[in-house]
Amino acid sequence: MLDSHDQTDRIAQILDAHRGLEGPLLPILxxxxxxxxxxxxxxxxxxxxxxxxxxxxxHGVVSFYHDYRSxxxxxxxxxxxxxxxxxxxxxxxxxDRIKTALGIDWHETTADGRVTLEPVFCLGLCxxxxxxxxxxxxxxxxDESVVAQVAK
Amino acid sequence: MKVYVPLDSAAVALGADALAEAxxxxxxxxxxxVEIVRNGSRGMVWLEPLVxxxxxxxxxxxxxxxxxxxxxxxxxxxxxPKALGLVEELPWMxxxxxxxxxxxxxxxxxxxxxxxxxxxxxxxxxxVNMSAPEIVAxxxxxxxxxxxxxxxxxxxxxxxxxxxxxxxKYIVCNADEGDxxxxxxxxxxxxxxxxxxxxxxxxxxxxxxxxxxxxxxxxYPVAIRVMESAVRIAREAGVLGPRFDMExxxxxxxxxxxxxxxxxxxxxxxxxxVRAKPPLPALQGFMGRPTVVNNVISLASVPVIxxxxxxxxxxxxxGRSRGTIPLQIAGNVRFGGLxxxxxxxxxxxxxxxxxxxxxxxxxxxxxQVGGPLGAWFPPSLFDTPFGYEEFGAKEGLIGHxxxxxxxxxxxxxxxxxxxxxxxxxxxxxxxTPCRIGAVxxxxxxxxxxxxxxxxxxxxxxxxxxMKSGSLCALGxxxxxxxxxxxxxxxxxxxxxxxxxx
Numbered sequence: 001m002l003d004s005h006d007q008t009d010r011i012a013q014i015l016d017a018h019r020g021l022e023g024p025l026l027p028i029l030x031x032x033x034x035x036x037x038x039x040x041x042x043x044x045x046x047x048x049x050x051x052x053x054x055x056x057x058x059h060g061v062v063s064f065y066h067d068y069r070s071x072x073x074x075x076x077x078x079x080x081x082x083x084x085x086x087x088x089x090x091x092x093x094x095x096d097r098i099k100t101a102l103g104i105d106w107h108e109t110t111a112d113g114r115v116t117l118e119p120v121f122c123l124g125l126c127x128x129x130x131x132x133x134x135x136x137x138x139x140x141x142x143d144e145s146v147v148a149q150v151a152k
Numbered sequence: 153m154k155v156y157v158p159l160d161s162a163a164v165a166l167g168a169d170a171l172a173e174a175x176x177x178x179x180x181x182x183x184x185x186v187e188i189v190r191n192g193s194r195g196m197v198w199l200e201p202l203v204x205x206x207x208x209x210x211x212x213x214x215x216x217x218x219x220x221x222x223x224x225x226x227x228x229x230x231x232x233p234k235a236l237g238l239v240e241e242l243p244w245m246x247x248x249x250x251x252x253x254x255x256x257x258x259x260x261x262x263x264x265x266x267x268x269x270x271x272x273x274x275x276x277x278x279x280v281n282m283s284a285p286e287i288v289a290x291x292x293x294x295x296x297x298x299x300x301x302x303x304x305x306x307x308x309x310x311x312x313x314x315x316x317x318x319x320x321k322y323i324v325c326n327a328d329e330g331d332x333x334x335x336x337x338x339x340x341x342x343x344x345x346x347x348x349x350x351x352x353x354x355x356x357x358x359x360x361x362x363x364x365x366x367x368x369x370x371x372y373p374v375a376i377r378v379m380e381s382a383v384r385i386a387r388e389a390g391v392l393g394p395r396f397d398m399e400x401x402x403x404x405x406x407x408x409x410x411x412x413x414x415x416x417x418x419x420x421x422x423x424x425x426v427r428a429k430p431p432l433p434a435l436q437g438f439m440g441r442p443t444v445v446n447n448v449i450s451l452a453s454v455p456v457i458x459x460x461x462x463x464x465x466x467x468x469x470x471g472r473s474r475g476t477i478p479l480q481i482a483g484n485v486r487f488g489g490l491x492x493x494x495x496x497x498x499x500x501x502x503x504x505x506x507x508x509x510x511x512x513x514x515x516x517x518x519x520q521v522g523g524p525l526g527a528w529f530p531p532s533l534f535d536t537p538f539g540y541e542e543f544g545a546k547e548g549l550i551g552h553x554x555x556x557x558x559x560x561x562x563x564x565x566x567x568x569x570x571x572x573x574x575x576x577x578x579x580x581x582x583x584t585p586c587r588i589g590a591v592x593x594x595x596x597x598x599x600x601x602x603x604x605x606x607x608x609x610x611x612x613x614x615x616x617x618m619k620s621g622s623l624c625a626l627g628x629x630x631x632x633x634x635x636x637x638x639x640x641x642x643x644x645x646x647x648x649x650x651x652x653x
Contacts (some may be wrong), residue, residue, distance in 0.1 A: 022439060025421030026404055030370075051421075064423040064580075065404035067370055083332030083574075084520055084567070088483040088558040089511070121407055121524075121574065123371050124335035125165050126554065127197035127481065127488025136373060140165035 004042065010035055011043050015050045025051060025061055029068055038069035074109040074116040076150035079133040080142070082119045085126035089141075094130050095119075097144040115150040153179070153186045155225070156204040156211065158257070160193035160342050161374045162335070166216065168201040174222045175203070182226055192343015194257035195490035196244050204239055205229060213239040244487070247506070249468060251476050252453045253336075253492045256343035262381055264389050267346040273391070275458030279354045284314050287358035291454065293462035295474030299336075300326055300410075300447030301522065301551040301625070303540045306454075309444060312434040313359040316442035321361035323352050323396075324419065324438055324445045327368040327375070328403050328410040331523025333482040333554030337448035339490055340478075341368070341375040344452075345382035349391065349398070351451035354458055355444055356396035364398035365438070366448075367415050370405055407578040411624045412445040414580055425580045426624045447552070449478060468494035473539035481507045483520075483556035500534030503557055514559040518641065520567075522551025524574055525629035527636035528564065547636065549629070564641040569597040571633040575626060586627025589618045593634065600645055608645070611638065 014031045018024040028047060032039055039062050048058045062068045080095050102110055102117060109116040125131035128140035134149050157163075157172040172188055179186035194202060199215035205225060212229060213236040214221065224232045239245060250256075259266040267273065279287050292307030313321055325348065329337040341348060352364045368376050380400050386392045406424045409415045413427035416438050437443025453475065457465045465475045473495035479502060481488050486508035503509070503519055510516055518528040527548035529536065536546050543550045558567070572593030579586045593614055599607040615631035622628040638645055 021399075023420040023422075026401065026418065030402060030404070057422075060423050061421065064425075065406050067403075067405035084524060084570070085333045085483040085554075085556045087567075087570070088556060088562060120371060120405075121578070122330055122332045122334075123161070123165075124329065124338040125162050126333045126335055126483065126556070127485065128162055128166055128200065129483070131165065133371075138161050138165035138374075140162060 086129035091130035159190035275455035299449035470496035
C-alpha cells in the first residue's frame with residue numbers, strides 16, 4: 001500500500017501527463033484507477049484543484065460512472081453479461097449458479113477478498129453468449145466452470 | 153505458410169489467442185516458417201475461432217478450431233476435420249453486399265499498406281480535391297442515414313456543421329455501442345480501423361473540423377487497443393496530421409453515454425447527463441463548438457461512398473433506407489454474426505434463412521430488433537422488410553440493426569421487466585419520466601406478475617408518459633420493448649394472473 005506522499009506524487013505525475021487534453025477528467029480517473037485499483041477519496045481534492053473544479057464536481061463524476069470504484073476490488077474481478085442476447089442463452093441461470101458457488105451477490109466480494117462479482121451490460125459478444133470478462137479477459141459461451149479461473 | 157487468426161473479440165473470447173500461440177509453437181517444432189496475421193472477423197461467429205490458411209486456390213477456412221485441430225493444419229488440408237473450403241465461397245459470405253465491411257476479416261487491420269491495396273484512402277484522396285460543399289452534397293446524395301439508430305440523414309448534419317462559423321469545430325465518433333445484440337462498431341474498429349479514421353478525416357474536410365474524437369466504451373478493450381495503434385500508424389504515415397487529427401477516448405461504463413449529448417458531456421469530463429436540445433450539437437456540441445456526432449458505421453460508410461460515388465451507394469436499399477446495413481444476428485441463434493446486406497430483406501428471411509433459427513432448436517418466440525430500446529417482434533410480423541420506415545410502421549425501430557432472437561422458453565413479462573430495470577439502472581437522472589418512471593415500471597410489472605390485472609392500464613399509461621415526456625431515447629424508447637411484449641404476447645402477462653389465482 002502506498003503511503004500518502006507516494007499517492008500524492010503518483011497522482012501529480014498522472015495530472016501532469018494529461019496536461020493539455022480537452023476534457024481530461026475521465027482519462028485522469030482511468031489512470032488513477034489503473035494505478036491504485038480504485039479512486040482514493042483523498043485523491044479527489046488534488047484532482048479538483050488541478051482542474052479548477054470543486055470537490056463535489058469530481059465526486060459527482062466518480063460516482064456517476066459504473067467503472068470507477070471507491071474501494072479496492074477483490075484480487076479477481078468477474079464480470080458477467082446480463083443483457084438481453086446473453087439472457088436468451090441462459091445467462092441468468094449461469095449467474096445464479098456462479099453466485100451460489102461464490103456465496104456472493106452482484107457487486108459483492110468474497111470474504112477472503114478473492115473475487116468481486118459484477119454485472120456488465122454487453123461485451124459485444126452477443127452471438128456467442130453468455131459472455132463474461134475475467135480480469136479483463138473476454139470469455140464467450142461461459143458457464144459456471146469459469147469459477148475455476150478465479151480460484152486462487 | 154501464411155495463416156490468419158482473428159484478433160476480433162468474439163474470436164478471442166472463444167480461444168483465438170491460445171490458438172495463435174499453438175500454431176506458432178507447432179510450426180516452430182516442425183521447423184516450418186509461418187506468418188500469422190491477426191485479422192478481423194469474417195462475421196461468422198459460430199465458426200470462430202475461424203483460422204484461414206493461404207493456398208494457391210485462395211484462403212481456406214477451418215473452424216470452429218480447437219487446440220487439438222492445430223497439428224492437422226500442417227498436414228493434408230483437404231482432409232482436415234474442420235475444413236470449410238474457400239472462405240469467400242461460403243454461402244454466408246456470398247450472400248452479402250459488403251461495402252462498409254469489405255475489408256473486415258480480409259486485411260491485416262494494422263497494415264496501412266494492406267488497407268491501400270484493398271481500396272483504402274481512395275475516398276479521402278478524392279475528397280481532398282473537392283470543396284467542402286461538394287463533399288457534403290455527395291454524402292447527402294448517397295442517402296446515408298445515421299446508423300447509430302436515429303436514422304437522421306448524415307449529410308444534412310454535416311451541412312449544418314459545415315456552414316456554422318467557429319474558430320474550432322469537431323468530429324466526434326460515437327463508439328459507445330452499448331446495445332445488446334450489436335457489435336458492428338466493435339468488429340469494424342477491430343477489423344478495419346483505418347476505414348473509420350478515413351471517414352472521420354473526410355468528415356473533417358467536409359465540415360472544416362481539424363480535430364476528432366472516438367469515444368469507445370470501456371467494455372471493448374480490443375477495439376480500444378487496435379484503434380489507438382491505428383491512429384498512431386496513421387499519424388506517422390501522414391494520413392492524420394495538422395489538417396485533421398484525432399484522439400481515442402474511453403468511456404466508463406455508462407450506457408446513457410451512447411446518447412449524443414450525454415456522450416459530449418462525458419467527453420468534456422462531466423457526468424454523462426443528457427442535454428436538452430436545442431441547441432443542437434451541430435451548432436453547440438463539444439466544448440460549445442459546432443460538432444458532428446456520428447456513429448462508427450455512419451462514418452465508416454463514407455469512404456466507400458466517396459470512392460465509388462453517391463449513386464453507387466444509393467442504388468442499394470429500399471424506400472428511404474438507402475445503401476447497406478450490417479445486420480447483427482445474435483442471441484439464441486444457430487448462425488449468429490454480422491451480415492451486411494442492402495436494406496429490404498424481411499425479418500423472417502434474416503431470422504430463419506440467414507440465422508437458421510434458434511441455437512436451442514426450439515421455435516423462435518420473439519426477436520428484439522434495435523437493442524434494449526427496440527420492440528419485440530413475434531413471428532406474425534416476420535414479413536416486415538428491414539428499413540427505417542417499415543419498422544417504424546410496426547411500432548418498432550431498427551436502431552443499430554442488432555437482432556436478439558429468443559426461443560419459446562422466454563418469458564416476455566420478465567423481458568419487459570428487465571427493460572424497465574435496465575432503464576432504472578442506466579438512467580442519467582436528468583428527466584423525471586425516465587428517472588422515476590423506470591422504477592415505477594419495475595414495480596408495476598411486478599404487480600402484474602403477482603396477478604394484479606389492474607396494473608395493465610397503469611403500465612400502458614406510464615409507457616405513454618415516458619415515451620412523450622423523456623428527454624432522450626433511454627426513457628423515451630424503453631416503452632418499445634415493454635409495450636411490444638404486452639401487445640404481442642398477452643398470454644405471458646395473463647399466465648401470471650392465473651398462477652396467482
